[in-house]
Amino acid sequence: xxxxxxxxxxxxxxxxxxxxxxxxxxxxxxxxxxxxxxxxxxxxxxxxxxxxxxxxxxxxxxxxxxxxxxxxxxxxxxxxxxxxxxxxxxxxxxxxxxxxxxxxxxxxxxxxxxxxxxxxxxxxxxxxxxxxxxxxxxxxxxxxxxxxxxxxxxxxxxxxxxxxxxxxxxxxxxxxxxxxxxxxxxxxxxxxxxxxxxxxxxxxxxxxxxxxxxxxxxxxxxxxxxxxxxxxxxxxxxxxxxxxxxxxxxxxxxxxxxxxxxxxxxxxxxxxxxxxxxxxxxxxxxxxxxxxxxxxxxxxxxxxxxxxxxxxxxxxxxxxxxxxxxxxxxxxxxxxxxxxxxxxxxxxxxxxxxxxxxxxxxxxxxxxxxxxxxxxxxxxxxxxxxxxxxxxxxxxxxxxxxxxxxxxxxxxxxxxxxxxxxxxxxxxxxxxxxxxxxxxxxxxxxxxxxxxxxxxxxxxxxxxxxxxx
Amino acid sequence: xxxxxxxxxxxxxxxxxxxxxxxxxxxxxxxxxxxxxxxxxxxxxxxxxxxxxxxxxxxxxxxxxxxxxxxxxxxxxxxxxxxxxxxxxxxxxxxxxxxxxxxxxxxxxxxxxxxxxxxxxxxxxxxxxxxxxxxxxxxxxxxxxxxxxxxxxxxxxxxxxxxxxxxxxxxxxxxxxxxxxxxxxxxxxxxxxxxxxxxxxxxxxxxxxxxxxxxxxxxxxxxxxxxxxxxxxxxxxxxxxxxxxxxxxxxxxxxxxxxxxxxxxxxxxxxxxxxxxxxxxxxxxxxxxxxxxxxxxxxxxxxxxxxxxxxxxxxxxxxxxxxxxxxxxxxxxxxxxxxxxxxxxxxxxxxxxxxxx
Numbered sequence: 093x094x095x096x097x098x099x100x101x102x103x104x105x106x107x108x109x110x111x112x113x114x115x116x117x118x119x120x121x122x123x124x125x126x127x128x129x130x131x132x133x134x135x136x137x138x139x140x141x142x143x144x145x146x147x148x149x150x151x152x153x154x155x156x157x158x159x160x161x162x163x164x165x166x167x168x169x170x171x172x173x174x175x176x177x178x179x180x181x182x183x184x185x186x187x188x189x190x191x192x193x194x195x196x197x198x199x200x201x202x203x204x205x206x207x208x209x210x211x212x213x214x215x216x217x218x219x220x221x222x223x224x225x226x227x228x229x230x231x232x233x234x235x236x237x238x239x240x241x242x243x244x245x246x247x248x249x250x251x252x253x254x255x256x257x258x259x260x261x262x263x264x265x266x267x268x269x270x271x272x273x274x275x276x277x278x279x280x281x282x283x284x285x286x287x288x289x290x291x292x293x294x295x296x297x298x299x300x301x302x303x304x305x306x307x308x309x310x311x312x313x314x315x316x317x318x319x320x321x322x323x324x325x326x327x328x329x330x331x332x333x334x335x336x337x338x339x340x341x342x343x344x345x346x347x348x349x350x351x352x353x354x355x356x357x358x359x360x361x362x363x364x365x366x367x368x369x370x371x372x373x374x375x376x377x378x379x380x381x382x383x384x385x386x387x388x389x390x391x392x393x394x395x396x397x398x399x400x401x402x403x404x405x406x407x408x409x410x411x412x413x414x415x416x417x418x419x420x421x422x423x424x425x426x427x428x429x430x431x432x433x434x435x436x437x438x439x440x441x442x443x444x445x446x447x448x449x450x451x452x453x454x455x456x457x458x459x460x461x462x463x464x465x466x467x468x469x470x471x472x473x474x475x476x477x478x479x480x481x482x483x484x485x486x487x488x489x490x491x492x493x494x495x496x497x498x499x500x501x502x503x504x505x506x507x508x509x510x511x512x513x514x515x516x517x518x519x520x521x522x523x524x525x526x527x528x529x530x531x532x533x534x535x536x537x538x539x540x541x542x543x544x545x546x547x548x549x550x551x552x553x554x555x556x557x558x559x560x561x
Numbered sequence: 562x563x564x565x566x567x568x569x570x571x572x573x574x575x576x577x578x579x580x581x582x583x584x585x586x587x588x589x590x591x592x593x594x595x596x597x598x599x600x601x602x603x604x605x606x607x608x609x610x611x612x613x614x615x616x617x618x619x620x621x622x623x624x625x626x627x628x629x630x631x632x633x634x635x636x637x638x639x640x641x642x643x644x645x646x647x648x649x650x651x652x653x654x655x656x657x658x659x660x661x662x663x664x665x666x667x668x669x670x671x672x673x674x675x676x677x678x679x680x681x682x683x684x685x686x687x688x689x690x691x692x693x694x695x696x697x698x699x700x701x702x703x704x705x706x707x708x709x710x711x712x713x714x715x716x717x718x719x720x721x722x723x724x725x726x727x728x729x730x731x732x733x734x735x736x737x738x739x740x741x742x743x744x745x746x747x748x749x750x751x752x753x754x755x756x757x758x759x760x761x762x763x764x765x766x767x768x769x770x771x772x773x774x775x776x777x778x779x780x781x782x783x784x785x786x787x788x789x790x791x792x793x794x795x796x797x798x799x800x801x802x803x804x805x806x807x808x809x810x811x812x813x814x815x816x817x818x819x820x821x822x823x824x825x826x827x828x829x830x831x832x833x834x835x836x837x838x839x840x841x842x843x844x845x846x847x848x849x850x851x852x853x854x855x856x857x858x859x860x861x862x863x864x865x866x867x868x869x870x871x872x873x874x875x876x877x878x879x880x881x882x883x884x885x886x887x888x889x890x891x892x893x894x895x896x897x898x899x900x901x902x903x904x905x906x907x908x909x910x911x912x913x914x915x916x917x918x
């Protein structure tokens with residue numbers, strides 16, 4: 093048992109405003125718009141009241157499709173992340189602003205400039221959640237189409253990030269004249285172009301922006317494959333992980349620590365925040381009742397069938413949602429009928445056979461079975477405020493995670509009970525900040541300044557960067 | 562030739578940097594790095610809103626500026642920052658159409674419309690130079706090809722903005738449908754250099770179609786064109802020619818007497834640091850003379866885009882002396898809090914190209 097007097101690891105909270113897909117409840121009158129600015133303003137201001145470190149937005153590059161048509165059963169539609177975050181910077185002071193942005197369908201110089209811009213506009217609160225994609229279906233919305241092989245995803249992403257870092261590091265505020273009587277706006281030498289020659293791009297770009305109050309945007313990463321983990325260990329500041337259970341989180345931490353040290357960085361350089369869901373109430377029984385209600389709201393009869401259709405690869409419209417799972421095998425070997433979902437490439441036949449067994453054993457119908465499967469991959473915390481706070485205190489003591497990235501299932505009021513009730517319980521237990529540690533996201537996540545800030549690149553150095561962007 | 566009519570014009574103030582003169586940052590009552598300070602930008606735009614400008618434009622370029630301040634925040638993001646802080650003024654960033662991904666650009670502008678309650682505009686820029694292309698690993702686009710490329714980008718954007726019809730979100734609990742998919746369309750744009758499948762990831766913008774401003778040679782399907790001339794007489798002459806069906810906005814640099822210092826002396830002081838090369842006509846003089854000039858000019862065009870030599874000083878003089886005189890003379894369109902930019906500009910509601918008529 094720990095005592096209340098010892099300093100404890102602090103947990104940090106982020107909010108992932110996903111807003112779309114089946115996790116977001118829309119069938120209840122309390123559900124507001126997930127695209128109106130006022131919903132974003134309300135949610136982020138609630139988060140800031142609760143000393144949240146970061147506010148995340150996802151990125152949409154193509155509207156989801158199911159069985160070859162626009163998917164019409166789930167919440168859809170989201171605004172551009174960085175534009176929205178620049179607006180939210182005007183109505184907040186301390187909370188971090190995290191944009192999920194794809195390395196495949198953005199240009200490195202463009203992305204580096206926009207993120208640097210957001211970082212400066214917000215006074216050093218910007219972050220980039222780095223994601224990769226490689227499919228031609230998404231590429232159909234972009235100039236280059238589906239140009240990238242799956243195997244090249246991370247090599248490409250890493251070269252992209254390395255180029256962005258060089259652009260961010262090109263110059264700083266110390267290079268700007270102190271007053272108007274100096275000989276030029278640049279007090280020293282004007283910045284040199286960042287040059288890059290590689291497999292996918294040849295770039296020559298002179299940065300238009302200096303380093304920010306936090307030097308450069310904080311980097312988040314979520315990939316969970318061995319390659320993704322190594323990428324994060326080398327490049328990222330925070331991992332938005334999928335391992336929310338305490339034991340799984342400990343294993344994940346040990347793995348990331350080993351990879352981070354191997355990459356030549358201190359273990360503390362990479363923070364871990366599992367994506368998670370909180371369903372809370374004053375008492376355990378109320379929380380259980382709410383949990384059941386949330387799942388009913390998320391997964392109705394149509395959503396349950398659509399979920400199975402992803403793996404069976406055909407319409408199951410004739411099936412009774414309150415009957416058993418289909419007694420036939422999928423006619424596809426890998427799931428791919430729902431474009432833009434996280435389930436592409438799952439081994440359909442093996443998976444559905446095991447589901448059929450499991451549903452039969454537990455006596456579950458389709459609706460019950462699919463409801464049981466939904467919830468955040470990272471972890472669901474269901475219970476009374478006090479009990480969930482006790483659970484989180486154990487996480488803080490274990491050191492397995494640095495915090496949680498919460499996806500609210502209701503917009504825009506989905507953080508209210510967390511901020512009003514859970515945060516004070518955590519503060520009382522000494523495992524949650526009572527104020528913001530500083531002005532920048534880096535400070536508020538407890539991150540050190542980056543140690544790999546590049547020295548000024550001279551022309552002769554350019555050959556060092558022959559990488560595969 | 563058109564004959565002059567009763568002016569009913571809009572005033573657009575350009576608010577980039579410390580002003581249009583490359584040495585403006587030197588005599589500004591701010592530190593040189595204030596061009597990076599979003600709060601300072603907000604202050605200037607709030608002053609413009611209070612003064613009664615209809616819109617601000619925000620210059621941008623893919624290249625580091627060749628003179629003056631060496632830094633520039635992304636114009637769409639600057640506009641977005643201003644969105645929640647302002648209530649009536651239009652926010653019109655300049656954004657490159659040639660090297661930006663059309664899908665991203667349309668979505669960014671759509672988001673700007675959302676955070677400003679329908680006050681977004683877009684000044685289409687199109688450099689197409691080798692240096693701009695090099696930043697994103699693409700080739701130069703020749704001057705002859707630029708109008709066609711701009712037209713393609715504009716058409717792709719317009720199709721994406723229309724791809725969700727109004728009323729596409731139905732939230733029908735009985736059938737479990739959030740969307741009416743018959744009201745969500747593919748953009749299916751195929752152009753010379755790129756294609757976009759669509760649909761947009763975002764619902765239709767608040768304004769339906771965001772007002773688009775383009776320089777005269779690039780006028781493909783824009784709502785407004787920006788016209789210019791090298792001097793004041795030339796601008797009046799250009800204003801009187803009229804083949805464009807939409808709104809014509811005259812581009813104009815200006816310097817006014819300020820705090821007892823004649824405008825010409827102010828220009829001389831600034832030019833002593835660095836000469837001012839601008840393709841635009843320039844007014845240098847008193848507020849009274851400028852008012853007279855504008856009253857004549859505004860009889861022939863729908864508005865002016867004003868580039869102050871020094872943002873804070875010249876905008877302040879204009880707001881104190883010129884703008885009230887123009888307003889009193891009945892030369893300006895009314896401004897109403899809560900109006901969209903389309904409404905401020907007097908544009909009709911935008912029809913959706915995919916909606917059944």
